[in-house]
Every structure is written in C-alpha cells, then in structure tokens.
Amino acid sequence: MQEQVTSNLLMIRPVNFAFNPETAATNTFVHPNELPEKDINKKAQDNFDELVEQLRLRDIQVHVFDDTDYPYTPDSIFPNNWISTHHSGKVMLYPMEAPNRRAERRQDILDFLKKNFDFHVLLDLTHFESEGKFLEGTGSLVLDRMNRIAYVARSSRTHPDVLKAWQKVIDYELVLFEAYDKEDNLVYHTNVMMSMGDTFCVICLDAIKDPDQRLMVKQKLEKTGKNIMEISLEQMHHFAGNMLLVKNKKDKHFLVMSDQAYFSLRREQIDTMDYFAEILHTDLNIIETVGGGSARCMIAEIHLPEK
Numbered sequence: 001m002q003e004q005v006t007s008n009l010l011m012i013r014p015v016n017f018a019f020n021p022e023t024a025a026t027n028t029f030v031h032p033n034e035l036p037e038k039d040i041n042k043k044a045q046d047n048f049d050e051l052v053e054q055l056r057l058r059d060i061q062v063h064v065f066d067d068t069d070y071p072y073t074p075d076s077i078f079p080n081n082w083i084s085t086h087h088s089g090k091v092m093l094y095p096m097e098a099p100n101r102r103a104e105r106r107q108d109i110l111d112f113l114k115k116n117f118d119f120h121v122l123l124d125l126t127h128f129e130s131e132g133k134f135l136e137g138t139g140s141l142v143l144d145r146m147n148r149i150a151y152v153a154r155s156s157r158t159h160p161d162v163l164k165a166w167q168k169v170i171d172y173e174l175v176l177f178e179a180y181d182k183e184d185n186l187v188y189h190t191n192v193m194m195s196m197g198d199t200f201c202v203i204c205l206d207a208i209k210d211p212d213q214r215l216m217v218k219q220k221l222e223k224t225g226k227n228i229m230e231i232s233l234e235q236m237h238h239f240a241g242n243m244l245l246v247k248n249k250k251d252k253h254f255l256v257m258s259d260q261a262y263f264s265l266r267r268e269q270i271d272t273m274d275y276f277a278e279i280l281h282t283d284l285n286i287i288e289t290v291g292g293g294s295a296r297c298m299i300a301e302i303h304l305p306e307k
Contacts (some may be wrong), residue, residue: 001253002148004144004146006059006247008117009302013077014041017072020074020100020101027133029239030291030292051298059248068185076136080191082105083109086303086304088247098303123169126163134159140155142195146167149224150167180208195241197277200276201226201228202231203241239294242293254280255276262281
C-alpha cells in the first residue's frame, strides 16, 4: 500500500509573485493588493522563507528551487498544480487553465527528480491545453493515496475528458461532486475545501450543496476509515481546508497550515487535529490574499522512492 505522507517536499521561491489577472476570473479567493509589485514579492519571499525554515527545523526535507525572472510566472509559488509524483515511479504533468501558468513547468526540476529519485515514467497531459481542457494537479485532485481514490470538485479547471485520461494511466477511483463558496461560486480547486490525511480528512461538507453528493462523499470517507473533521464555509474562506500532512525522517507527522487557517479554528478542532499530527502554522497572508492559495498549494509532495 502506498503511503499517504512523505518527508520530501518540492517548493518554488518566487521572484515575480503578483496578482495574476489570468487566474483571478475563476479564483474568488484572490484579492488585489495596492502595494507595489516589488513589495508584494518581497513579502511573499519572507512568508515563503519562514515556512521553509520551520519545515527544515522539524527535519523535513525541502527541495527549494528559485523561480526565474523569465518567463514571467506570478503564480510559480504553487507548483502542485503542474506536477504530481507517485510511488510507482510515475510523474504527471498537467494542463493549466491560465496561459501564463503553463510556463511554470521546468525541465531542470524533472532532471533533478530523475537524478535523485526512482522516476522512470513521465505521463504528460499538457496536450489538452490546445483543446481548452484542464486538470490542475493536486489542486483539482485530492488524493487518498492509500486507497487509490481521487476526490474531485468539478470546475473550469477540472475537465472530465482530462480526468478520464488521468484515471486511465493512474488507476484511481474518482469521487466527483460540485463544491461552492459562500457566494455560490464553484470552488476553483478541490484542495481549498478538503485536505486528506492518513487516518483523517479535513473537509467543508457544507460546500457540497447537493445532499446526495454530500452523503456520497461522507460515506466514502467513512468506509475508508477516515476520521472526518468538518470545517465551516467561513473557515474554508480562511484557508482552513488548504492544509497538508507531512512527516519528517523520524516519521513524526505535522499538519502544515497558515496562521489565518489556524486562528479560524475552534479550540476543539485544534485539539482534534493536534491528536493526529503536530500543527505547524506560519504567516502566509500576502500569498493567500494576492495569490488565492495557501500552505498546501505551495508544496508539491515528492512520493517517488529515493535512490
């Protein structure tokens, strides 16, 4: 059985982090900031560096790549949308909705993975971009790797044709539903409203308006032995669904989230989460506000076996 959690993380340090009008149309979590772009980028770098430092202090292996000035990629800090890796040795490349996000895919990162991990199959779905069909990695797909189940909230960034192609080569069961924010907009990425752990799942069931779909998701989680930790729509909007479970080399588990997410939680929710993993939270406010993503979006897990 494949493990749910890894101690190897891939992160991209930004150099041009900024409000991205190409993604803002479908990401209602994005809010423009009046600061000059260079100040926004500096604040994002500070947020990024603090998170990396805290992860490394806990003996978690973080592989950091610096973004490049060219091509212009304001959302490069969110690498989990263009790549996913799997214990089978497979690496997936994904079709991205925003044209300026497609330039985030980097050959040097693939070369690094080939050199240091057991990576022997590259599965490239990016040709779907020419058809206007998208699937944005572990933003679109919340993976229960242990049970080979993908939870998927439908949106413009998650096309059924790409899902079928992904399922064919990766052989996961799909659990499909629609999720909505508090303004009744489709949630742009599944990982905004749910986070999968090994023995638990943090999820905003209230975002799934259809009662049959909500029951289906709840029963699937229960059937696979997950302890369900529900969050509210308001907490979802504070990125409390955008968490990631990681571990260090000694197999100690940590639940990574932002300060905003942490302080939106009730004491009993914190106590429950703390039972399953030590909570690690840092200030990611500028990244959340301007980029519309939080801690989970910033981390691409490396599940490939080490050489």
